[in-house]
Amino acid sequence: MTTFVLVHGAWGGSYGFRAVRGPLRAAGHDVFTPSLTGIGERVHLASPQVNLTTHVTDVVNTVLYEDLSDIVLLGYSYGGMVVTGSLEYVADRVAHLVYLDAFLPADGQSLNDLTGAGYGTSGIGLGGEWLVPPMARNFDDAAEADWHFARRSPHPVGCFTQPVRLRQPLEEYPFTRTYIKATADARTPEDDRRHPFWQAADRTKTDPAWRYR
Numbered sequence: 001m002t003t004f005v006l007v008h009g010a011w012g013g014s015y016g017f018r019a020v021r022g023p024l025r026a027a028g029h030d031v032f033t034p035s036l037t038g039i040g041e042r043v044h045l046a047s048p049q050v051n052l053t054t055h056v057t058d059v060v061n062t063v064l065y066e067d068l069s070d071i072v073l074l075g076y077s078y079g080g081m082v083v084t085g086s087l088e089y090v091a092d093r094v095a096h097l098v099y100l101d102a103f104l105p106a107d108g109q110s111l112n113d114l115t116g117a118g119y120g121t122s123g124i125g126l127g128g129e130w131l132v133p134p135m136a137r138n139f140d141d142a143a144e145a146d147w148h149f150a151r152r153s154p155h156p157v158g159c160f161t162q163p164v165r166l167r168q169p170l171e172e173y174p175f176t177r178t179y180i181k182a183t184a185d186a187r188t189p190e191d192d193r194r195h196p197f198w199q200a201a202d203r204t205k206t207d208p209a210w211r212y213r
Helices: 014-026 040-045 052-065 079-093 111-115 142-149 189-194 196-205
Strands: 003-007 030-032 071-076 094-100 176-180
Touching: 003 014, 003 052, 003 079, 014 030, 014 040, 052 079, 071 079, 079 094, 176 196
Parallel strands: 003 030, 003 071, 071 094, 094 176
Antiparallel strands: none
């Protein structure tokens, strides 16, 4: 039996894992999908004070209050920023760390640094520029797209501007690591190689400290 802690991405919520929770539990695993403050089902808690530290605390408290250990900690997309920051507090409880098409920051990097998006500095946002509207997403199924779009919410900009803190390089931690790159969203090789997820893929696929899928 494995204990999974799955961290969702920006503008989303833990509902994004609804299709995988059931099969994992049916296979005998324990699954936790913490909701990040101010988005998804916790959108009512959005405020200008919500930042990356808030979301790191959401995940860390789930692990500590549930007293979880030997976990598989997975971050999807923006969730990669969150799981990286969580290591400061729960690295000793992680058996395997997974980045699923996710940002892979180094110490001191923010999402802005990785994307060059300029959130919070170029007038992007709503409500006094502290909320960033959802980016478009492509779905093969129109009904699935409608279901998700009805639930996606603006994201507090502090989550994108605050840098992550990482005490040591990821490769120096004792747990194992996997990077998973989704390929169905490919545009052109030139565009892809500029995208931070593809840069993370290029970094990890040839590094013996990583498993790449």
